[in-house]
Amino acid sequence: MFIERMSSWTKGTWSHGVRFVQNKKNTGKLALGIFAVFLLVSGTIVGGYIYQSNLSTLYRVAIDGKDIGVVDNPQMIQKWLADMLVAEKKKYPHLAFGFNKKITITEEKHYAEKKLENKAVLDRLASEIKVEANAAQLVVNGKAIAYARDKKSIEQALTRLKAMYSEKKSTHALMVAVTPAFAPKVHAKAQPDLSDVSIKEHIDITYKTISPTRVLNDEQLMNVLLKGVPEQKNHVIKSGETLWNIASQYGLKEKELLALNPHLKEDSVLQIGDTINVQAFSPQVTVVSRKEMVETVAIPYPVKQQNDPKKYRGDDKVVIQGKNGSKQIVYELVKENGKLVRKNPVHQKILQKPVAQVVIRGTKIKPSRGDGHFRMPAVGLLSSRFGMRWGRMHEGIDIANPVGTPVHTADHGRVVFAGEKSGYGKCMIVDHGNGYRTLYGHLSSFIAKPGDIVVKGEVIAKSGNTGRSTGPHLHFEIRKNGEAVDPLPYLR
Numbered sequence: 001m002f003i004e005r006m007s008s009w010t011k012g013t014w015s016h017g018v019r020f021v022q023n024k025k026n027t028g029k030l031a032l033g034i035f036a037v038f039l040l041v042s043g044t045i046v047g048g049y050i051y052q053s054n055l056s057t058l059y060r061v062a063i064d065g066k067d068i069g070v071v072d073n074p075q076m077i078q079k080w081l082a083d084m085l086v087a088e089k090k091k092y093p094h095l096a097f098g099f100n101k102k103i104t105i106t107e108e109k110h111y112a113e114k115k116l117e118n119k120a121v122l123d124r125l126a127s128e129i130k131v132e133a134n135a136a137q138l139v140v141n142g143k144a145i146a147y148a149r150d151k152k153s154i155e156q157a158l159t160r161l162k163a164m165y166s167e168k169k170s171t172h173a174l175m176v177a178v179t180p181a182f183a184p185k186v187h188a189k190a191q192p193d194l195s196d197v198s199i200k201e202h203i204d205i206t207y208k209t210i211s212p213t214r215v216l217n218d219e220q221l222m223n224v225l226l227k228g229v230p231e232q233k234n235h236v237i238k239s240g241e242t243l244w245n246i247a248s249q250y251g252l253k254e255k256e257l258l259a260l261n262p263h264l265k266e267d268s269v270l271q272i273g274d275t276i277n278v279q280a281f282s283p284q285v286t287v288v289s290r291k292e293m294v295e296t297v298a299i300p301y302p303v304k305q306q307n308d309p310k311k312y313r314g315d316d317k318v319v320i321q322g323k324n325g326s327k328q329i330v331y332e333l334v335k336e337n338g339k340l341v342r343k344n345p346v347h348q349k350i351l352q353k354p355v356a357q358v359v360i361r362g363t364k365i366k367p368s369r370g371d372g373h374f375r376m377p378a379v380g381l382l383s384s385r386f387g388m389r390w391g392r393m394h395e396g397i398d399i400a401n402p403v404g405t406p407v408h409t410a411d412h413g414r415v416v417f418a419g420e421k422s423g424y425g426k427c428m429i430v431d432h433g434n435g436y437r438t439l440y441g442h443l444s445s446f447i448a449k450p451g452d453i454v455v456k457g458e459v460i461a462k463s464g465n466t467g468r469s470t471g472p473h474l475h476f477e478i479r480k481n482g483e484a485v486d487p488l489p490y491l492r
């Protein structure tokens, strides 16, 4: 539209002046850009007087209010300006253009001949006036990040960025996200649901005149949003680093790193602690996404303990088996540009209550001292008595029984020995703390271990046929202050 109007001025039969006024406000009329144009039509009547009075008419040209000379033909200036606009528009058909400075042409009357400055004025215009694109600029937290042809391109790029991190992806969301700005309008129903994503930074989209070379297309704009803008940083060289791995740390090519550090060459030796220039890209726009996640976790069962003073300590019995419950926890996962930053529990629901385990626990302290009354250590037949046997002293009694018969301690006490003993084979000794010890020989296995406090009747071992033995039996001794005594009188 702008260009059309320009060409109409150049073709126009009569216009006294053209003023290019910079419009400070962004009206949103993109075709007009920030340069609104006013035609000052002062009418042909004045022209009539001019003709009759024999005055010459000249045109004073000014840039930003500063006089640069007079010309006799304003159309020459107008055409020169229009040609510049047309040339840029041809190169960048999507962009709106204007001039970098305000140009005013004002009609003047002169009686005397005035020196024309046509060439000087054009030279001056050529050196000062540039055609600039009226571009939309993306401002993130007050910092200009990128330029695009219009506000809509930036808005669409931001929507596309949000759609990339939205978990509510639908075919619609993706479709809209990649729709270029110049495509026909997408039906309202196809708007993506981006309710789970937001941008953390404060975003402004304003208009600015800049060189058209700095205006990004859709893909370049997306790239800036995703990758960020380069920022100069220093890198301190650490041990073992090479140009190649420093470059890769910052997403640079080795060539790019060398270009940032002209003093370095490919084969330069790096010194630890030296600083080199690097470029780091960091995204300037952070898309925050929120998503609910449901987790089911077990609730461990509690243990209720009931003490039983009649039972010995360590003698626990589970009377009700516990059962784990379960609960559902709803979390809010907060991600920034796809990276999890927080996991907040929102609420929880018990699915199944746990069943408490009930344990009856013995509290009675085990006596480690015997009461002096001994019980039979195992069932079986008395196969040999205490006393002289085949010319040798038999220091205990033998109880014949099958291998594996439980062996009980004859009185309360503490296990002081469990191991091999010459002639006895596997053997266990219990000290009763009252001057008596009992010995159990030819065992097949041990149940109690040295140091254990054992209560009269507790199973401490299994009978066997180890050592010097003529058949499976338990050899049992009672020693009083180290002296073997006949066990039989005690076992009543």
Ligand SMILES: [Zn+2]
Binding pocket: 384, 394, 396, 397, 398, 474, 475, 476
């Ligand atoms: Zn024996």
